[in-house]
Amino acid sequence: MGYRTRALVFLAVAGLVGCAGPLALEIALTDEAEADYRTHVVEGEGGTRSAFLAWYARREGVSPAEFEARDEALQSNPFERGDRAAIALGAAVYAEHCMSCHGFDARGGGPEEDPAHPAKDFTSGIARLSIDLNDGVPPHWFDAVYDGKGPMLADHDPPARAMPAYRDELSRTQVWAVLHYLGSKQVSK
Numbered sequence: 001m002g003y004r005t006r007a008l009v010f011l012a013v014a015g016l017v018g019c020a021g022p023l024a025l026e027i028a029l030t031d032e033a034e035a036d037y038r039t040h041v042v043e044g045e046g047g048t049r050s051a052f053l054a055w056y057a058r059r060e061g062v063s064p065a066e067f068e069a070r071d072e073a074l075q076s077n078p079f080e081r082g083d084r085a086a087i088a089l090g091a092a093v094y095a096e097h098c099m100s101c102h103g104f105d106a107r108g109g110g111p112e113e114d115p116a117h118p119a120k121d122f123t124s125g126i127a128r129l130s131i132d133l134n135d136g137v138p139p140h141w142f143d144a145v146y147d148g149k150g151p152m153l154a155d156h157d158p159p160a161r162a163m164p165a166y167r168d169e170l171s172r173t174q175v176w177a178v179l180h181y182l183g184s185k186q187v188s189k
Ligand code: HEC
Pocket: 093, 094, 097, 098, 099, 100, 101, 102, 112, 113, 114, 117, 118, 119, 120, 140, 141, 142, 144, 145, 149, 150, 151, 162, 163, 164, 166, 178, 179
């Protein structure tokens, strides 16, 4: 089932039980964008990070090595708040890598969430305040995704935190994009 279909199913259920709308579905991922990300990144050569760097480099018209150097030099958030292309890319990253724990609507409760270590609810009042105070993305979120966060899991091989580290799996550009997706609920239209 594509992301959009799941989104519609979710909206229908949310409407029936009368809860608030899910995160940023007004700019949700299209099936084409999801398929594009799967083909070029998830099923691409050499793991998601290098497949993404090669794919994005082509889109930017530079060599993969040049784009990788640019990505590694990123010291801070490269996107403006509300950048629709970044949010759309971030939605694809989220659906692929984060939704399993943080849930369809980014409130936590995804099927792979460990009940002993609840995943973050990105729609809480505190999260939304932090998003606003930081102009779209709280910078410490980057560190949580890149380096992992929370307690070390017992019996996990290789060792991992409750919030896994993505530095080997995702480029900095992908991480900033997914954080813009999470922050996008606060973008006024
Ligand atoms: C295996 C389950 C799991 C997956 C997959 C996962 N997370 Fe998490 N995440 C967690 C848990 C658990 C926490 C809470 C950690 C803590 O502080 O104890 C967390 C915390 C976070 C935080 C920190 C929030 C804060 O306020 O400090 C961010 C940001 C985050 N996750 C983003 C992501 C993104 C983006 C992805 C996908 C690239 C992702 N997570 C994938 C489980 C997961």
